[in-house]
Amino acid sequence: MVDRRAGAVWSLFGLIAVVSSVLVLHRPAAERLSDLHIYYGAAQTVHAGQPLYGYVASNGGPFTYPPFAVLLLWPVTAFPEPVVQLAWLILTCATVALMAAVVTRGIAATRDNRQLVVAAVGCAVMVSAPAQSNLRFGQVSIFIVLLALVDGVGLTPARYRGALVGVAAAIKLTPLLFVVFFLLARRYRDAGRAAVAFAGCAVLGGVALPADSWTYWSGTMLDTSRIGDLASLGNQSVHAMLLRVGIAPGALPLLWAVLIAISCGTALLRARHLQLDGQPVRAAVLVGCATVAASPVSWTHHQVWTVLAAMLLIATDGTVHRVAGAVLLVVMTVSLGVLLSDVSTVPGLQFLFENARALGVVATCLAGCGAAAVAATVSGRTIAAGRTIAAGRAIAAARIAATGRATRTRLGLRAVAAVAATLVSFAVLPLPAGADPTFKAYTLADAGNPRYFFYCRTPVGCADLATGAAVQFGTAREKTKVRVNGVADNTVRRLEYQSAPGGAPRVIPIVEIFPGQRAFSFRSASMAHGRLVAYGDDGVVLATFTDELPAGR
Numbered sequence: 001m002v003d004r005r006a007g008a009v010w011s012l013f014g015l016i017a018v019v020s021s022v023l024v025l026h027r028p029a030a031e032r033l034s035d036l037h038i039y040y041g042a043a044q045t046v047h048a049g050q051p052l053y054g055y056v057a058s059n060g061g062p063f064t065y066p067p068f069a070v071l072l073l074w075p076v077t078a079f080p081e082p083v084v085q086l087a088w089l090i091l092t093c094a095t096v097a098l099m100a101a102v103v104t105r106g107i108a109a110t111r112d113n114r115q116l117v118v119a120a121v122g123c124a125v126m127v128s129a130p131a132q133s134n135l136r137f138g139q140v141s142i143f144i145v146l147l148a149l150v151d152g153v154g155l156t157p158a159r160y161r162g163a164l165v166g167v168a169a170a171i172k173l174t175p176l177l178f179v180v181f182f183l184l185a186r187r188y189r190d191a192g193r194a195a196v197a198f199a200g201c202a203v204l205g206g207v208a209l210p211a212d213s214w215t216y217w218s219g220t221m222l223d224t225s226r227i228g229d230l231a232s233l234g235n236q237s238v239h240a241m242l243l244r245v246g247i248a249p250g251a252l253p254l255l256w257a258v259l260i261a262i263s264c265g266t267a268l269l270r271a272r273h274l275q276l277d278g279q280p281v282r283a284a285v286l287v288g289c290a291t292v293a294a295s296p297v298s299w300t301h302h303q304v305w306t307v308l309a310a311m312l313l314i315a316t317d318g319t320v321h322r323v324a325g326a327v328l329l330v331v332m333t334v335s336l337g338v339l340l341s342d343v344s345t346v347p348g349l350q351f352l353f354e355n356a357r358a359l360g361v362v363a364t365c366l367a368g369c370g371a372a373a374v375a376a377t378v379s380g381r382t383i384a385a386g387r388t389i390a391a392g393r394a395i396a397a398a399r400i401a402a403t404g405r406a407t408r409t410r411l412g413l414r415a416v417a418a419v420a421a422t423l424v425s426f427a428v429l430p431l432p433a434g435a436d437p438t439f440k441a442y443t444l445a446d447a448g449n450p451r452y453f454f455y456c457r458t459p460v461g462c463a464d465l466a467t468g469a470a471v472q473f474g475t476a477r478e479k480t481k482v483r484v485n486g487v488a489d490n491t492v493r494r495l496e497y498q499s500a501p502g503g504a505p506r507v508i509p510i511v512e513i514f515p516g517q518r519a520f521s522f523r524s525a526s527m528a529h530g531r532l533v534a535y536g537d538d539g540v541v542l543a544t545f546t547d548e549l550p551a552g553r
Contacts, residue, residue: 012123036088038061052070066213070209072171099142099145107121124310128333134301151164161189162182166195167197234300241358262366266365270368310325351525440522442520465486473520495508
């Protein structure tokens with residue numbers, strides 16, 4: 001019966017993997033496995049003897065990894081790109097299954113149901129947004145997670161343990177945080193091997209590609225403009241969240257450093273205790289979550305660690321842990337802004353939803369991913385203890401455990417109360433003026449898009465609307481945003497918009513969409529507290545719109 005259940009769940013895993021892969025392969029060629037396309041082109045560029053960091057793929061993406069990474073990718077150029085794409089998808093799905101098997105080592109499971117648990121974890125990870133993002137983009141991130149996870153848990157042969165972390169860090173720098181963890185957990189030899197492997201891979205890249213290595217380590221490594229818009233919602237790092245909050249550029253580095261020191265420092269200390277308590281899987285996953293929080297760039301495909309933490313929380317004793325794990329898994333699987341579209345534009349909630357994954361990984365770093373013993377493990381240890389120690393000591397141990405559980409329950413309830421209070425405050429407070437991640441003002445280059453410029457579509461229609469008032473506009477509500485498009489007459493010199501009281505206003509460009517006809521267009525998370533002001537010559541206020549914004553004018 002158990003074998004059949006496990007087989008059924010593994011069949012479901014296979015179905016999810018196949019359907020996901022087929023959907024990826026059916027995407028338009030320009031959007032299919034776009035990151036893998038960059039890797040493939042970069043490897044071809046190096047093979048042709050051209051500068052690695054001068055390469056730009058047909059989809060506009062440059063190569064952003066260290067030179068050693070392209071050496072690993074070099075062999076793929078021996079095969080046609082479609083063959084590489086198919087193989088990459090298969091390897092990605094297999095990696096998810098392997099990660100599930102490793103993580104299940106940290107979950108109390110009997111010999112009879114272990115395969116069932118592994119399959120269930122694999123299915124949950126496979127449907128999550130990070131795994132789907134790895135499949136969609138053909139990302140290398142999931143392989144880096146597997147390398148660091150296997151080494152962090154200690155599954156590598158003892159004489160090589162730590163080397164995989166070094167190799168992973170040579171491809172993407174963030175796994176270097178595991179070296180700090182190894183030192184804190186008294187795994188000094190592992191830390192040494194990781195450092196040596198990292199340095200060796202960097203040297204290998206330098207010998208094979210000296211000019212490219214110099215370019216990368218002397219400047220390209222710090223050039224964030226090559227990575228993309230760091231304030232984009234897809235970047236769910238602490239640094240990106242602060243950018244979206246609108247923190248002043250001068251204060252941002254210090255505030256970011258303090259928050260990272262607190263969250264990642266706490267995670268590393270908790271991971272040390274977990275390691276010393278014989279829970280290496282939870283320790284490694286927690287360190288992985290710290291790498292996601294610490295990195296200035298944490299795209300969706302980097303966040304596999306958070307999904308693994310959710311699975312460990314769900315498998316931990318205690319209702320608070322399990323509910324927290326379930327919530328975290330939902331956050332990492334669906335977009336809350338779309339799922340809760342009816343309330344997603346409520347001031348404050350929009351910001352909470354759009355940054356839920358960043359907040360989730362920080363909460364995991366601070367609270368841990370299930371430091372309490374798993375229920376089945378506790379029971380097993382109690383039975384073993386009863387066979388080897390006196391009855392009196394067993395009773396005393398049980399009382400201590402009960403006291404500990406009661407304490408954890410009280411702390412959990414306090415945490416739930418704190419989270420509830422935070423949610424309520426988000427619900428009732430207006431969205432900070434600089435914390436509107438959905439805001440965007442459109443320019444003349446966007447004028448051909450009818451979603452952005454919908455208020456008037458002909459020169460005559462726009463001319464008729466522009467008479468009789470300095471500004472006229474209409475609004476269009478979508479699931480997670482509201483669009484505003486309108487016309488302004490010649491007396492309007494400047495338009496400014498504020499999403500909430502306080503903070504610097506946003507300047508809205510006025511563009512000439514037809515000869516002599518001036519229009520504007522922008523979008524925002526919510527117009528509930530918005531304020532649009534039109535200024536004339538010498539800063540004279542011509543018109544102010546507040547109540548009119550939600551319904552249009």
